[in-house]
Each structure stands twice: as structure tokens, then as C-alpha cells.
Amino acid sequence: AQSGEVAADPQQYDQAYLSPVTIGNSELMLDFDTGSADLWAFSNETPASQSQGHERYDSATGTELDGYSWSITYGDQSGAGGNVYTDKVVVGGVTATRQAVEAATSVSASFSQNIDSDGLLGLAFSSINTVQPRQQTTFFDTVRPTLAKALFTCDLRQGDAGSYTFGYIDSSKYQGTVTYVPVDDSQGFWQFTAGGYSVGGDNATSGSVGTAIADTGTSLLYLPAAVTKAYYEQAGGRYDNQQGGYTLPCNGGAPDFSVAIGGKTFTVPGSYIAYAPLTTGSSTCFGGIQPDTGIGFSIFGDVFLKAVYAIFDVSQGSPRLGFAAQ
Numbered sequence: 001a002q003s004g005e006v007a008a009d010p011q012q013y014d015q016a017y018l019s020p021v022t023i024g025n026s027e028l029m030l031d032f033d034t035g036s037a038d039l040w041a042f043s044n045e046t047p048a049s050q051s052q053g054h055e056r057y058d059s060a061t062g063t064e065l066d067g068y069s070w071s072i073t074y075g076d077q078s079g080a081g082g083n084v085y086t087d088k089v090v091v092g093g094v095t096a097t098r099q100a101v102e103a104a105t106s107v108s109a110s111f112s113q114n115i116d117s118d119g120l121l122g123l124a125f126s127s128i129n130t131v132q133p134r135q136q137t138t139f140f141d142t143v144r145p146t147l148a149k150a151l152f153t154c155d156l157r158q159g160d161a162g163s164y165t166f167g168y169i170d171s172s173k174y175q176g177t178v179t180y181v182p183v184d185d186s187q188g189f190w191q192f193t194a195g196g197y198s199v200g201g202d203n204a205t206s207g208s209v210g211t212a213i214a215d216t217g218t219s220l221l222y223l224p225a226a227v228t229k230a231y232y233e234q235a236g237g238r239y240d241n242q243q244g245g246y247t248l249p250c251n252g253g254a255p256d257f258s259v260a261i262g263g264k265t266f267t268v269p270g271s272y273i274a275y276a277p278l279t280t281g282s283s284t285c286f287g288g289i290q291p292d293t294g295i296g297f298s299i300f301g302d303v304f305l306k307a308v309y310a311i312f313d314v315s316q317g318s319p320r321l322g323f324a325a326q
């Protein structure tokens, strides 16, 4: 049985975390994304004007799936599309011999401009993979039958290298016990229900956050508008229409944010929520908590995930998420 571990290196401000992946003879840095289900990469088929600064997948090592294509649009309206190959993909020593690899023939500006990222490796459920005419499986679903345990874990850290593991849980990476909650995979996401919250306090008791997804591919923590408003009232922040989100003082006074999941309280330090200065040297920061208005659910992105050890587990038949304090 296979198992393995791969580093997750943070970009500036922990905007994303990138992991080395070998596809055929190419070694790329991919953004592992539990919020989507396509494995795509800049490739020899991506226009030079869009791929400056990126490592590219050389599809010559792959077997083209004739007449297949893919096209994805993310919630932030970024996107990409192209052709499909099968090739050998290795992540932390775990090998998928014939993995669907989606070679980009077009990518949106934000992907071209983020030169550290050579593509995405989707870890949501394969039911939302965009390949046509026949949907393909994620890397995790492809290797799942060969894994020691049908699960992967995520240990993201503030401003430091974390890791993903496949096939095993590393108990040295968390403290205390793991709290498991059921996952509703009907929308293809690692979707769960979050409970009460508290701003600055220690016991998450007010209100209820509600439906949420665990999404490593999203930088911030998107919460219901009322919860977000309550947070920034205590944090001394304000909604800045020009910035398109809440901002707050960078100066270290931001309160912690706690949320109950499965009856256990998990706390995001205030320092994670003073996310990044609006511009270099500014004393005003863009907030790491933003409203989930219009999204349809809350998104527990990297701002939350770097405060916990997360286990994405399908070993029990129905999927479940495990969270433990880091």
C-alpha cells in the first residue's frame, strides 16, 4: 500500500500553498485545492504570452485523450481550459500511473500573473471534475484503492512550510484529539456544518455559522455577513468599498475568532486575520475574514486551515472531516 508526504510551501502572505508534483518528466509546483476537482497545469500548449515565468507540463510524455477537453471557472471568476492527457503523476512518493492531466491552452490573467503556481491539483470530489465528454478522477480518487488508508491530511502553517500526507495521519502534527464531522459531498465539496462562534472570547457560543466547505485553494475565511460584521465591530475594522472588503488596523490588536465544529472550539489567532497590508508599509490591513455573501456557503480557506490539522477521510464509507488543534 502507498502512503506519502509532500511539502506545502506558502506564497507571500500565505496567499496560496504550493507543492512539488512530478508529471511525466516535468516537475511542477501545484496549488492543492480541496475546493475543486481538476488537475491542470501550464503546458507546452499554453501561449507563451500567458505562461512567462511558469514551469510547463510537456504533454509529449502523455497519452492524449482524443476529443476530450476541460474548462473551469472558479468562484473568484478566474479560470482556465484546454486538452486532456493521461500520464504518470507522483506526489510525495505516491504514484498514479495513468492520471488525467489537464493541459492548459488558455488561462486567466490572475493565473498568468501568479508565477509561483504552475497549476492546480484538485482534491474535492470527482463529481465536479470538468473534463468532457467523460469526467475524470482526482489524483486522490485515482490512487485511493492503493493507499494504506483512504484519506489525506493537510497541515498548513502561518508563514511556514506545512505539508499534505496521503494514506496516513501524522499524530505528531496536532495536539489533543481529532474531532470528526460528517461531510455532505452532494455538491462535490468537503462540506460540513459549523456551529457557534465567538469573537475574542474562548467559548464559541453565539449564533451559528452554518454550511461551510474546507477549501485549501481559497486564501481567506468567508463567513456569513452577520458574523463578519460582528467580528469587525470588535476588531475596529470597516467595510471599504474601494477595496471590496473589510479592512482593519494591522497593529496586532485584532481579536481571535473561535468557531465550534463537532462540539469542539477551534480558534483562529487575530494575527491571521490582519491578513496583509493594503500596500507595502500601510498600517491598514485587508481582513482575513470576509463576507460569504452570494457564495451560498461559508468557505474555510487557508486563514482557518492554518490554525488546525485537517483530515479528509473517506475510509469509513461515507466521507468525514477531522479537525485537531495544531
Ligand SMILES: Cc1nn(C)c(C)c1CC(=O)Nc1ccccn1
Binding pocket: 033, 035, 036, 074, 075, 076, 077, 078, 217, 218, 295, 299
Ligand atoms: C467560491 C468563491 N467565491 N468567491 C467570491 C471566492 C473568492 C471563492 C473561492 C474561490 O474562488 N476559490 C478559488 C479561486 C481560484 C482557484 C481555486 N479556488
